Amino acid sequence: MSGLEDLYREIILDHYRAPRNRGELPVPPAHKTEGFNPLCGDEVVLYVELDDDGAVRDIRTAGHGCSISQASTSMMSAAVKGKSRAEVDTTIRAFKALMSIHEARLVPEGSSGDSDTDEGSAAEVNLGDLEALQGVVKFPVRIKCATLAWNTLQQALAP
Template sequence: MSFNNLDTLYRQVIMDHYKKPRNKGILEDGSLTVDMNNPTCGDRIRLMMKVEEDKVVDVKFEGEGCSISMSSASMMTEAIKGKDIKTAMKLSHIFSEMIQGKEYDEEDLDLGDIEALQGVSKFPARIKCATLAWKAMEKGLQE
């Protein structure tokens, strides 16, 4: 597949997650909640996670922002749902490396749609947009 076709595919994946976000909504019943924002561009997120026995059994988010921040939140929730905390944190580390344009090792983890965001590394001002939800997840799971 040529670079232009791959770039177009990645844009389509990002826009699909932006227009039809996965796991958007509110989690009740004592879920862990983290609010974060990106004051430079106005993106904001409220991430709610239900963690039981060291596993993210459910996750939802609310927020508003650009297509990069909201699609990244959608992709992140899909990636960590059902995963143990260690795996979720490992995915976050891999995502951080990828989004900064560094070499990354998938370590047998399927990044799925998340790979569509790798082009953000070419736009340093957008990296904070892409990492907002991931930083919220890390903060919540470290507490």
């Protein structure tokens, strides 16, 4: 099952089995944002508490879904917690670039939010554990599972 191991890297299964930052935060001061994948019913709920300067002071996640969506949610929460707004924006761009290289072929232009991907700066960002998710792009129907948490985060950070 070599193909499967490309998708389900050990680090992904680890985040799936032991998700980080699960739970809720009091609203306010946190904001609650929900994201849905209508195709499979996956649901991500984010509680994000921002500092005055926009830094992610704290984040918690709830919801349900497949291993890819749950692991991606967990890894996202670990990657952005305590980070400045600029660092978070760069990470989102870099992650979406990682996914959109292949997604661009599948999704009609303008519908996947690709306008905010910056391949130049994205290539310079070290995504660390998140790079384990790049195997997902070989399984096109699962890309939406991986990007759900990130789209929901963008929604949470939108002014």
